Amino acid sequence: MPRWTEIVSGLPATVPFVGPEAQERRMGRRFSARLGANESVFGPSPKAVEAMQKAAAGLWMYGDPESHDLRHALAQHHGIKAENIVVGEGIDGLLGTLVRLLVGPGTPVVTSDGAYPTFNYHVASVGGALTKVPYRDDAEDAQGLAKAAQSTNAALVYLANPDNPMGSWISAGQIAELISALPPDTLLCLDEAYCDFAPRGAIPPLDVTAENIVRMRTFSKGYGLAGARVGYAIGAETTIRAFEKIRNHFGMNRLAQIGALAALEDDPHLRSTIFRVRQSLANIGEIAGENGLRALPSATNFATIDCGRDGAFARALVAALAEAGVFVRMPFVAPQDRCIRISAGRPQDLKVLRDALPKALAAIR
Amino acid sequence: MPRWTEIVSGLPATVPFVGPEAQERRMGRRFSARLGANESVFGPSPKAVEAMQKAAAGLWMYGDPESHDLRHALAQHHGIKAENIVVGEGIDGLLGTLVRLLVGPGTPVVTSDGAYPTFNYHVASVGGALTKVPYRDDAEDAQGLAKAAQSTNAALVYLANPDNPMGSWISAGQIAELISALPPDTLLCLDEAYCDFAPRGAIPPLDVTAENIVRMRTFSKGYGLAGARVGYAIGAETTIRAFEKIRNHFGMNRLAQIGALAALEDDPHLRSTIFRVRQSLANIGEIAGENGLRALPSATNFATIDCGRDGAFARALVAALAEAGVFVRMPFVAPQDRCIRISAGRPQDLKVLRDALPKALAAIR
Structure with missing residues (x-):
C-alpha cells in the first residue's frame, strides 16, 4: 500500500456535496427543476456565451x-489594483489554497457550525483543528466567532456573508467589530459569493490595506457561470502574493477566463439576473406560504424555507421533492436543518415546484 | 501579518513557468509562432469545439x-473500470493532489534533475525532501531513480515517459525493472502526458492491480485541449479512492468535461494530429540541420534541439528567437540546457521558424 500521510490515512473518502447528476443517475431520470445548488438558472450573459463560443x-x-x-x-x-486579486478555480479552489497557506496539523481554525462544508473539508485535509460556533437566530454569530478566535488563537476564521445555507446576513458594522476583536495575526476569510444579492450595508467597503482579510468572490452565482469555475480573492498585495507560492498556476481554463471577462462587462445582465432572482424568491415565498411553510428573509439567490419541524422531516421533504423531480438541498446542522433551501428559478421551474411541493408534503405527512 | 505556515513562510513566490502571454505583454507584441509550451497548434477535434459551443x-x-x-x-x-480513474484540472492539478496525499514535511521524494518543475513546486509546497537524479544520455535514468528511491526510502517517485523536456523515452521493460526495484510501499507516478506520440514498447500495459503505480494522462497534448485543463490519473481502485479524500470535487469546468468526451470519441482527429506532429518534427529537424544544429530523437510533440554549446548560448538563442517572434522554451539543468525545445507547428509556424532561426543565431554569435 502507498505510504499515505498520517493525516490522509485518517480521512474518510467523503464528498462535501453529491452532485445532482449523481442523484439523477441513481433515480434513472432527470430533475424537472434544478434548484438545489444555488446556480443561476437564468444563465450567463449571452455575451459571455458568445465570447466562449468564439x-x-x-x-x-x-x-x-x-x-x-x-x-x-x-x-x-x-x-483596486490587479496585485490585490488572485483568480482561482472557483471559491472552492481558492479556499483550498488559503487553507494550505495557513493551516497545518493542529492549527486552530474557526467557522460556524453548519456553514460551508467545503471549507471544513479543506481544513480536515491538512489536519487543522476546527472550532464550530453555533448560529444565532439563524445567522452567523459574529461575536461568537470573535470569542472562539480569541480563545483558540485561531490562524483563520471563515465567515460567509450573506450566509449559505441560511440566506441571512450580518451588517458591515458587525463585520468591522469582528475584525477589531480578532487576534492581530488571525486572518478572516470573508466569503462573499452572494454579495451581488445582498442589501446595502451588508458588504463592507473594500479595504486592501488590511493584511489579515481575504474577500472571496465568484462568477458562479450572480454571473451564472458556476460550471466555468472562476472565483477570485481580494486582499492586501502581500497577502495575495502568498497565493503565488503554492497555487496551481496553470489551473484556470482559458474559456472560463474569457467568459468571466465578458460577463463582468455585461452589467445589465447581472442587474437583470438580480431583479429576476428577487421576483423568483418572492414567488417561492408565496408557494411556501400556500403550503403552510415560511420563507426566511434572503440576501442571496436562494430561499431558505422553515418547515417548522425537525431535521428528519426536512430530509424527508428533500427526498420527496427529488422524487417529484425537484432538486433542492438543506442545511446539515440542527436547528437549521428544520429548513430546506430552494434556489431562485424561472417561471417554468417554479411551476414544477408549485405542483410538487404539496404532493411531497402530503406524501411525508 | 497572517500566520502563514512555517513551510509557506520559507517558500519563494515562484512560478514554475512564465506564460507566453506575459512575455508578449513585456515585449509589447504577439508571438508569430507559439511553439514553446508543447501545445497542439493543430487544435482540438472540431467535434469537441462544436460540443463545447453547444x-x-x-x-x-x-x-x-x-x-x-x-x-x-x-x-x-x-x-478498465471507471473506479480506476480520477479526473482532475490537468496533470498539474492531479500532481498537486497526489503530492499532498503522500508528502509531508521531510518526506523523501525522488525525481530527475531537470524534469517537470511543477512536480518539484508541489513537493516544495508541502515541505517534502526532494532528491534529484541526473539524466543519463539525455534520458531519465531508471536505475538511478530506483537506487535513489531505495537509499532515501522515498514515498513517491516521479518519472515522465516520454520525457519532457528531452523528448526521450525509456522502454516498458526498463520501467518494469524500476518498479520491481522500488521499496514495496513507494508509489511511482508515471507521467505519460506524451504517450500518444510514443513508439511501441515505451508504454507499459495498464495494470490496475498494482496499488503503488499511478499513471497520469492528459487532453492537453495529443487532444489539443491544453486550455481546458483536463487530466486523469489511472491506478488501482484503492489508490484512486484516496484522491476522493482531498481533491477539489467541484474543480472541473463543465465544458471541459464535455469537450474532452467529444475529443476522446474523435480518434481520427487524434491520428491526424499524431501524423502531422511527426511530419512537423521531421521538418524542424531539417531546419535545425540547415543551421548546424541537431534535433534529438523525439517520442513527443516537440523537438529538442542540441545547440552544441552551453546553457548561456541556448538561453541567448531562446531570447533571440522570442525577439524574432518565436516562442520556445529550453531545459533548465546542465548539460541538458545546451538544448532548446520547439513544439511541433503548422507549415505557417515552421515558415516563421525557418526565417527566424538563422537570424537569431547570427545575432548571438
Whole structure:
C-alpha cells in the first residue's frame, strides 16, 4: 500500500456535496427543476456565451496563468489594483489554497457550525483543528466567532456573508467589530459569493490595506457561470502574493477566463439576473406560504424555507421533492436543518415546484 | 501579518513557468509562432469545439463532480473500470493532489534533475525532501531513480515517459525493472502526458492491480485541449479512492468535461494530429540541420534541439528567437540546457521558424 500521510490515512473518502447528476443517475431520470445548488438558472450573459463560443477553437492554448486581462478588469471594476486579486478555480479552489497557506496539523481554525462544508473539508485535509460556533437566530454569530478566535488563537476564521445555507446576513458594522476583536495575526476569510444579492450595508467597503482579510468572490452565482469555475480573492498585495507560492498556476481554463471577462462587462445582465432572482424568491415565498411553510428573509439567490419541524422531516421533504423531480438541498446542522433551501428559478421551474411541493408534503405527512 | 505556515513562510513566490502571454505583454507584441509550451497548434477535434459551443449556454450548471460520463468513456477506452480513474484540472492539478496525499514535511521524494518543475513546486509546497537524479544520455535514468528511491526510502517517485523536456523515452521493460526495484510501499507516478506520440514498447500495459503505480494522462497534448485543463490519473481502485479524500470535487469546468468526451470519441482527429506532429518534427529537424544544429530523437510533440554549446548560448538563442517572434522554451539543468525545445507547428509556424532561426543565431554569435 502507498505510504499515505498520517493525516490522509485518517480521512474518510467523503464528498462535501453529491452532485445532482449523481442523484439523477441513481433515480434513472432527470430533475424537472434544478434548484438545489444555488446556480443561476437564468444563465450567463449571452455575451459571455458568445465570447466562449468564439474562443473554443483556441482551446489548444493554455490559459494565461496570470489571468492578466480578467484580473485587470476586476481591479478596475472594484477600484483596486490587479496585485490585490488572485483568480482561482472557483471559491472552492481558492479556499483550498488559503487553507494550505495557513493551516497545518493542529492549527486552530474557526467557522460556524453548519456553514460551508467545503471549507471544513479543506481544513480536515491538512489536519487543522476546527472550532464550530453555533448560529444565532439563524445567522452567523459574529461575536461568537470573535470569542472562539480569541480563545483558540485561531490562524483563520471563515465567515460567509450573506450566509449559505441560511440566506441571512450580518451588517458591515458587525463585520468591522469582528475584525477589531480578532487576534492581530488571525486572518478572516470573508466569503462573499452572494454579495451581488445582498442589501446595502451588508458588504463592507473594500479595504486592501488590511493584511489579515481575504474577500472571496465568484462568477458562479450572480454571473451564472458556476460550471466555468472562476472565483477570485481580494486582499492586501502581500497577502495575495502568498497565493503565488503554492497555487496551481496553470489551473484556470482559458474559456472560463474569457467568459468571466465578458460577463463582468455585461452589467445589465447581472442587474437583470438580480431583479429576476428577487421576483423568483418572492414567488417561492408565496408557494411556501400556500403550503403552510415560511420563507426566511434572503440576501442571496436562494430561499431558505422553515418547515417548522425537525431535521428528519426536512430530509424527508428533500427526498420527496427529488422524487417529484425537484432538486433542492438543506442545511446539515440542527436547528437549521428544520429548513430546506430552494434556489431562485424561472417561471417554468417554479411551476414544477408549485405542483410538487404539496404532493411531497402530503406524501411525508 | 497572517500566520502563514512555517513551510509557506520559507517558500519563494515562484512560478514554475512564465506564460507566453506575459512575455508578449513585456515585449509589447504577439508571438508569430507559439511553439514553446508543447501545445497542439493543430487544435482540438472540431467535434469537441462544436460540443463545447453547444453546451456553453448551460455553463450556469456546475460540472458533474464525479466526471461520470468522461470517466466511463475513458474506462471503456482503456479497458478498465471507471473506479480506476480520477479526473482532475490537468496533470498539474492531479500532481498537486497526489503530492499532498503522500508528502509531508521531510518526506523523501525522488525525481530527475531537470524534469517537470511543477512536480518539484508541489513537493516544495508541502515541505517534502526532494532528491534529484541526473539524466543519463539525455534520458531519465531508471536505475538511478530506483537506487535513489531505495537509499532515501522515498514515498513517491516521479518519472515522465516520454520525457519532457528531452523528448526521450525509456522502454516498458526498463520501467518494469524500476518498479520491481522500488521499496514495496513507494508509489511511482508515471507521467505519460506524451504517450500518444510514443513508439511501441515505451508504454507499459495498464495494470490496475498494482496499488503503488499511478499513471497520469492528459487532453492537453495529443487532444489539443491544453486550455481546458483536463487530466486523469489511472491506478488501482484503492489508490484512486484516496484522491476522493482531498481533491477539489467541484474543480472541473463543465465544458471541459464535455469537450474532452467529444475529443476522446474523435480518434481520427487524434491520428491526424499524431501524423502531422511527426511530419512537423521531421521538418524542424531539417531546419535545425540547415543551421548546424541537431534535433534529438523525439517520442513527443516537440523537438529538442542540441545547440552544441552551453546553457548561456541556448538561453541567448531562446531570447533571440522570442525577439524574432518565436516562442520556445529550453531545459533548465546542465548539460541538458545546451538544448532548446520547439513544439511541433503548422507549415505557417515552421515558415516563421525557418526565417527566424538563422537570424537569431547570427545575432548571438
